[in-house]
Amino acid sequence: MVQAAQKPQTLLSSRIPRDTEHERYHPELEEELKECLFCLRRNEMMFDLETDTDLIEQRIYERQALLARYRYLLSRARELGLHTVLQKYQPLG
Known part of the structure; x- marks a missing residue:
């Protein structure tokens, strides 16, 4: 006797949409967002401390690159x- 493929049993009604966000969760994406925000804060702090015009310009370009990465993430x-x-990583204001 051949058994038909059975659906996995769930306690949730099939009429109620499942919240599958936890199934799609990518911890590496969250880590990249954390790191990007950390780098943006560090960049801002270093920008405030720079006195050399070339280094100030470098911090500006670095910030633009970090913001592009943040938007991508x-x-x-x-x-x-x-x-x-x-919700956890709201866009920067």
Whole structure:
């Protein structure tokens, strides 16, 4: 006797949409967001301390690159539907 493939049993009703965010969760994406925000804060602090015009310019370009990375990571989190991560790492103001 051949058994038909069984659906995994769940306690949730099939009529109630499941919150599958935890199934899509990417901890490495959250770590990258944390690191990017840390680098942005460090960049801001170092910018405030610079006195050489070339180094000030370097900090400005570095900030632009970090902001581009931050925007990319946020858009990636949006694509994956990671609302918890998006709420935790609100866009910079």
